[in-house]
Every structure is written in C-alpha cells, then in structure tokens.
Amino acid sequence: MTGWDCIHGQLGPFWSHRQSFVSGHHTSVRTELVRCPSGSSLAEAKRYKRRRKMKHIPYLAAAGLVGALMLATPVVAQAASPTRAMPAHSSVTPANTGSSTDTAADISRQDRIFLRKAHQGNLAEIKAGRLALRKGRCEAVRHVAHVLIEDHSRMDIELRSLADRFDVRLPKTPSTAQLRQLAKVAALTGREFDVAWLQLQAAWHRETIELIRKELSRGRSPEVKALARKAAPVIKHHLRLIDEATEHCCR
Known part of the structure; x- marks a missing residue:
C-alpha cells in the first residue's frame, strides 16, 4: 500500500481543514491536501495527521490573540480620548448697574x-x-x-x-x-x-x-x-x- 493508498484505502480522502477564528467570527477557511509519507501504515498515518494538527495550534492561538487585541484597541482608544464636558447650565443674575x-x-x-x-x-x-x-x-x-x-x-x-x-x-x-x-x-x-x-x-x-x-x-x-x-x-x-x-x- 502506497502513501496515497493508505489515505484513500483506510482513511478515505484525508483532508486537513485549518480554520482561523478571530473573536468568535469565522474569517477564513483554508483547505489543503495532506499526504502520508510513502510506505506508511495506517497507524503511522494517524500519527502523522495528529502531528500536523499539533503543528497548527500555535498559529491558531496567535490568530486568537491578534483578534482579541483588535477588539480591545477601540475600547482603549475610547478610554484614552478626552471626555467632552457638557456645558453647565448656570443661572446668572445680572449685576446691579445702578441705573435710574x-x-x-x-x-x-x-x-x-x-x-x-x-x-x-x-x-x-x-x-x-x-x-x-x-x-x-x-x-x-x-x-x-x-x-x-x-x-x-x-x-x-x-x-x-x-x-x-x-x-x-x-x-x-x-x-x-x-x-x-x-x-x-x-x-x-x-x-x-x-x-x-x-x-x-x-x-x-x-x-x-x-x-x-x-x-x-x-x-x-x-x-x-x-x-x-x-x-x-x-x-x-x-x-x-x-x-x-x-x-x-x-x-
């Protein structure tokens, strides 16, 4: 059984779906075909697939951190911006001018x-x-x-x-x-x-x-x-x- 056969024969079409999520929103879906090394057994193919998934975890974590920072930026900017004070409605009593x-x-x-x-x-x-x-x-x-x-x-x-x-x-x-x-x-x-x-x-x-x-x-x-x-x-x-x-x- 060849590497390609191990995928099609034992596992069926072997597709690895890598999806990125930013702040809970689906932003992109990237699909790539992963092929087992030549001469691999079924067990090895499973291990290979698991290693491929573990390899992409840091990228997913980084993408989540970037999304969190993007959402936090407007909040920080709003807090840092000066607050425009509402004009106070004061009652002014005219001074006595001493007129006739x-x-x-x-x-x-x-x-x-x-x-x-x-x-x-x-x-x-x-x-x-x-x-x-x-x-x-x-x-x-x-x-x-x-x-x-x-x-x-x-x-x-x-x-x-x-x-x-x-x-x-x-x-x-x-x-x-x-x-x-x-x-x-x-x-x-x-x-x-x-x-x-x-x-x-x-x-x-x-x-x-x-x-x-x-x-x-x-x-x-x-x-x-x-x-x-x-x-x-x-x-x-x-x-x-x-x-x-x-x-x-x-x-």
Whole structure:
C-alpha cells in the first residue's frame, strides 16, 4: 500500500481543514491536501495527521490573540480620548448697574413728594432772600437773608443730585402759593416789609420742618430720609435766626 493508498484505502480522502477564528467570527477557511509519507501504515498515518494538527495550534492561538487585541484597541482608544464636558447650565443674575430704571423703584410716593416740595421750598427761600437783600431795612433781616441764600443753595445741590439718581423730575419754580405770598410781601416797604418778610419766613420754615417729619416717619428710601435728616438742624437754626431778627427788628 502506497502513501496515497493508505489515505484513500483506510482513511478515505484525508483532508486537513485549518480554520482561523478571530473573536468568535469565522474569517477564513483554508483547505489543503495532506499526504502520508510513502510506505506508511495506517497507524503511522494517524500519527502523522495528529502531528500536523499539533503543528497548527500555535498559529491558531496567535490568530486568537491578534483578534482579541483588535477588539480591545477601540475600547482603549475610547478610554484614552478626552471626555467632552457638557456645558453647565448656570443661572446668572445680572449685576446691579445702578441705573435710574433700577433705582427709581427704590423710592416711594412720599419720597418723591418730599423731594419736589423741598426743592420748591429751596427755590422760594433763595428768591425771598434776594428780595430781602434789596428791600430789607433792618440789618438783622439782611443777615438772615444772606444765610438763607447760602444754606438753601447748598442743600438744593444735594437734593437735585439725589433726584437725578432716582429719576424724579423736579419743578423749575416755587409753587403758585409761594409765589403769590412772596408777591404780597414784595409790594411792602420799610418796617412793614421787614415784619411781613420775617413772618413769611417763619411760616415757611415751620412747614419745612413738618415736611421733614413726614419723610422721616413715612419715607422708604434711606438716601432720601438721610437728606431730610441732614436738613432738619439747618432749618431749625434758620428758625432761631428768624426769631432773633423778629425781636430785634419788629419792636
């Protein structure tokens, strides 16, 4: 029996099928004809076939290792790639810009009334002081007039600055009642003028003290209330000067 006969006669067609698997997937099938050595017996043919199979085991193991590495590569690459952070949805509170729109809501109706009336009072006092400097007969009257012009001009500068900040529109003239009262005094002369002028100043300053009291008790804005509180001792000082001038000029 020849080597070929040992395959066909005893074993039938002797085919060795070498298959490669990569990660559980059939990738290729390679079939080759294996022939026994010449003069081999059946037992030898079986041993030869077994040796051929053992010879291909390292190749199959290597192919399996390559397949495992190929599958592991994307996972490693994905782990190594930087993770893109999701943008955080944060709530941002706008800073207070201090604009007139923001600050206008911080004052009450009482605050606005005080700013307007106090401004008109300042304008009326300045106008009355200038009138007394021209027509006053008594030196004490003219002294009071000078103090009123200086103090009310200074206080009105602060008041107008605060009104601008709070977007409060101020009158441009004294009130109609103040202008009418001042016109009556302006029509007088000599001692009658001094007496009437001092009486009008006393009445106006008492009204201003009452206006300040209402603002301090009913006002909401700390800034406006601070302005009223600062003006209070000045107005009281004016009242004392008016009382002293009345005693000196109207006896």
